[in-house]
Amino acid sequence: MAETATAAQAPSQRSDEVMIELRGVHKWYDKFHVLRNINLTVTKGERIVVCGPSGSGKSTMIRCINRLEEHQQGQIIVDGTELTSDLKQIEHIRKEVGMVFQHFNLFPHITVLENCVLAPMWVRKMPRKEAEEIAMNYLGRVKIPDQARKYPGQLSGGQQQRVAIARSLCMNPRIMLFDEPTSALDPEMIKEVLDVMVELAESGMTMICVTHEMGFAKTVADRVIFMDRGEIIEQNEPHEFFNNPQNERTRLFLSQILNH
């Protein structure tokens, strides 16, 4: 477990403005019922950690929030816009929602800097000079400004994931989604990525993070959500969640994950 577990709880910067709302969301892959009646409200600045056993639908749920997956029933409202099949609205929401993937998904054919300026230039129509300034600023914040001219394939996993975070931040999103950002990394690289995420959390970003890094959950999460078989089984603030889980399945999951 990363060292962040011992750090002090970061101050919360929540407000009452609702950023993400899922109402009675259901999703099927063919006949397989992946998401079952998901209800979730995330307010501005809230930091949410989602955990649960493999195959429980965590990735599917957060991928529905930026419409990488389509839901079939219920409502998803992101930053005041409802997700429907309207392409304009989907693109609008994707501009506001950054996503970091387990396998980084950097674009290997262009340099790190190009990775970062591409979306701001083509989607936000930002002039190159301004986009590069912003990109260098974020690359500095994730502590790899000196790698800007390299290609992704020349970086370590941890460096690549930090580039991926910087690339998302360059679009100046209001919400960040993380799908197991550290689970493809070697142990010594996990900390460097988590540190960046903690810093981001402290800056007041609204975040939903699927992760099994319980130390991270304890330090920065405002709320921990436990999912199993497509449902949200339990949610609570981290202290209560870890020390006093209400549901049998949560207890079982926590005992497995904390005692290995």
Next chain:
Amino acid sequence: MAEFVPHPELPPPASSVGVIGWLRRNLFAGWLNSLLTVAALYLVVTALPPLLNWAFFSADFVGESRDACDSGGACWVFVNARFSTFMYGFYPAAQAWRVDLIFGTLLLLMSPLFFKGFRYKLQLGGFILFVYPWIAFGLMHGGLLGLPVVETAKWGGLSLTLLLAAVGCIAALPLGVLLALGRRSTNMPVVQTMCVVFIEFWRGVPLITVLFMSSVMLPLFLPEGVSFDKLLRALIGITLFQSAYMAEVVRGGLQAIPKGQYEAADALGLGYWRKMGLIVLPQALKIVIPGIVNTFIALFKDTTLVIIVGLLEILGMVQNALNDPNWLGFSTEGYVFTAFVFWIFCFSMSRYSQWLERKLHTGHKR
């Protein structure tokens, strides 16, 4: 405590480096390898001298007619005498400078693309692909700026070969990319079906029938009095035919791009065309450069088939010259020359593709 003494650096054993080492590793590693080396050497020694003798040492290069050819070797006088028709077909000799100008300018325009520091590659490439063909056509055809008109029926020789190949490549690639994208657009079944039908139709027929139909059958379906240029019909036929092949090559590349690349582009809000144009296609096309160049080379050689609709590209002009009573019996020289010209172009394309692959290599994936 024993002191650590680093092992001294030693030169590699003499038998593994230098000429001897190279020979041993590459030519005489094991008895089978040695046997093959000896056999190959024997072939070269027996076949090469007569060949060189025929082509160079006892060949005739200068002269006016077949009477100059009495040394017993190749009669390059034939090629020499007919060289301009091999290059320009029936294009009037006084106007041949127009063809030279077109291809010379093209070479000049393309040369900056090979320099690393040149900054306007995209603009120049766009100009060459989208603007220059029209200028070239205007020059070649004439009828403006006081240039006399030269009918397309008079175009021929190597310049026609290059024209057919260049137009075929330039038009087939974008068309093929669109078809490949269409075939993969599972969320638009109508578009997808149309692309599949198109590709499978054109891949299912031989090019020779396409050309034949374009020149014999098409006029039957056109209304009375409407005719369009034979060359144009051949060009359209070749382009549609090659685009189907290109589509399948490009589709292979698209399939090799991991799903995560599409998702990352989507998550950044790039939208379909930017996702394809900036992220997916640059990577997919890079992967299939060998396949694309392979298709180009096949296309280049397939241009010889236009002879069946009466267009005489270089091979056609050579055959035409062979029918000349003054030059009967020099078919070997004619075909060897044609093969050599084709080989030069195809081999250059192949080398270019290898250079491009190396240049575009940006390290490991992921």
